[in-house]
Amino acid sequence: xxxxxxxxxxxxxxxxxxxxxxxxxxxxxxxxxxxxxxxxxxxxxxxxxxxxxxxxxxxxxxxxxxxxxxxxxxxxxxxxxxxxxxxxxxxxxxxxxxxxxxxxxxxxxxxxxxxxxxxxxxxxxxxxxxxxxxxxxxxxxxxxxxxxxxxxxxxxxxxxxxxxxxxxxxxxxxxxxxxxxxxxxxxxxxxxxxxxxxxxxxxxxxxxxxxxxxxxxxxxxxxxxxxxxxxxxxxxxxxxxxxxxxxxxxxxxxxxxxxxxxxxxxxxxxxxxxxxxxxxxxxxxxxxxxxxxxxxxxxxxxxxxxxxxxxxxxxxxxxxxxxxxxxxxxxxxxxxxxx
Numbered sequence: 001x002x003x004x005x006x007x008x009x010x011x012x013x014x015x016x017x018x019x020x021x022x023x024x025x026x027x028x029x030x031x032x033x034x035x036x037x038x039x040x041x042x043x044x045x046x047x048x049x050x051x052x053x054x055x056x057x058x059x060x061x062x063x064x065x066x067x068x069x070x071x072x073x074x075x076x077x078x079x080x081x082x083x084x085x086x087x088x089x090x091x092x093x094x095x096x097x098x099x100x101x102x103x104x105x106x107x108x109x110x111x112x113x114x115x116x117x118x119x120x121x122x123x124x125x126x127x128x129x130x131x132x133x134x135x136x137x138x139x140x141x142x143x144x145x146x147x148x149x150x151x152x153x154x155x156x157x158x159x160x161x162x163x164x165x166x167x168x169x170x171x172x173x174x175x176x177x178x179x180x181x182x183x184x185x186x187x188x189x190x191x192x193x194x195x196x197x198x199x200x201x202x203x204x205x206x207x208x209x210x211x212x213x214x215x216x217x218x219x220x221x222x223x224x225x226x227x228x229x230x231x232x233x234x235x236x237x238x239x240x241x242x243x244x245x246x247x248x249x250x251x252x253x254x255x256x257x258x259x260x261x262x263x264x265x266x267x268x269x270x271x272x273x274x275x276x277x278x279x280x281x282x283x284x285x286x287x288x289x290x291x292x293x294x295x296x297x298x299x300x301x302x303x304x305x306x307x308x309x310x311x312x313x314x315x316x317x318x319x320x321x322x323x324x325x326x327x328x329x330x331x332x333x334x335x336x337x338x339x
Contacts, residue, residue: 001181001250002059002174003049004028006040012050014246017329025330033144036159040142042128042135045195048142056155057164060138062174064167068196069133078129080122088119088130093139098157100143103131106152168208175205176212176226182254184216184223184233193254238285242318244292244305244326248278252288263288267308282307284315294326301332306339 001019004012009028016023028050031038039056043049043063051059068074075082088110095101095109104124111120122130131152134140141158143151155161164170178190187202194202206213206224214227225233245251255262257272270291271279282290282305290307303323320336327334 001254002177003043003051003250005248005250005253006048006050008248011246011248014326015249017326018243018245018249023329039155039159039161041140041155042132044193046128046132053159053161056141056159056161058170058173059164060136060155060161061164061167061170063136064138065171066133066136066196069136080130084119084122085130085133087114087116088122089134089137089139091119092131092134093137093154096140096152096154096157098153100146100151100153102146102149102151103127104149171205172208176209178254179206179209179213179224179226180229183225183229184218185225185256186221186223189256190224240314240318241283241285242315242322243283244319244322245281245283247280249281251283252278252281255286261287264308270308282319284312289315296330296332299332300335301327301330302335302337303327304337304339 004015006012013023013025013028016028028038032040032050037053038050039053040048040050041056043051043059069085070082075085080088091110091114092106095106095113101109107120107123110123111117114120131140138155138161140152141155143153143158145151165173174194175190178193179185182189182193187199187206190205191197191199191202197205206215212227213224214230216223216225216230252271257263257268258265263271267288271281271288273279279291280293281288282292289309289311290305292303292305294301294303296302301323303326305319305323316338323336324334
């Protein structure tokens with residue numbers, strides 16, 4: 001995966017738990033704010049992600065291909081002129097350094113440096129609309145929270161960020177990694193995962209990889225995959241893997257939403273919920289077979305699994321082992337229920 005989606009810090013932590021042995025509660029905070037091996041910023045789809053700090057230049061360069069905020073529709077929607085947008089972004093780059101600023105402090109600094117109170121007010125009035133383009137351009141990332149307030153810093157000052165490769169070269173590497181993680185995939189699926197790109201643009205990105213990417217047929221529909229993975233994919237048999245994945249997990253976000261082999265259509269609304277909410281899921285050999293939820297209180301983890309239907313032999317036992325592993329992560333006693 002490219003990064004951990006991080007609208008909810010708890011979900012990002014559990015997405016790491018699901019993949020990395022030995023991760024402990026609070027470890028992501030250490031990597032973010034003390035060791036600075038991770039960086040928090042707006043990335044794919046304009047959503048918050050934790051990315052490897054050492055690869056920040058790559059991802060930022062790829063995000064520099066975003067151009068939706070340069071178009072008249074975006075300007076009209078957010079009631080700002082092209083000149084104001086450029087002045088605001090230039091001023092954010094100018095005022096942000098190694099000192100972390102809250103949103104209000106950043107708005108005040110932008111107003112003072114630009115001589116425009118109106119530009120400062122735009123930052124105060126809108127949570128991320130005007131800040132996301134600054135992150136795409138490499139001018140801004142998140143610093144440590146100050147109380148309940150988030151802060152922003154310059155990536156160059158905070159993690160020593162260096163320029164990445166040319167944007168189109170960086171986007172090719174992101175495309176390569178996407179296919180490596182989620183292929184075979186359609187152009188529409190890649191377009192949804194990456195963000196504001198039309199499927200025709202996604203197809204061009206696949207073709208730009210040359211012989212590295214090949215078109216394959218899956219049940220009559222064209223998909224793309226890395227050429228080096230096709231033979232292994234075709235020969236892969238189910239292994240009986242059972243996992244509990246948290247809300248907003250990268251696997252669920254990146255995989256196809258309308259393929260019955262992954263998720264039955266009648267259960268889609270229980271996984272992909274309103275306002276972009278992604279439920280925690282029970283995964284059996286890559287297929288979403290249920291959802292789950294948990295609560296923690298007084299040293300006990302109360303976890304409820306709700307299967308979508310009858311489960312194959314051994315799945316409940318394997319899911320129970322996953323639940324025990326999660327309880328051990330928290331250091332809690334487990335109370336497991338099946339809905």
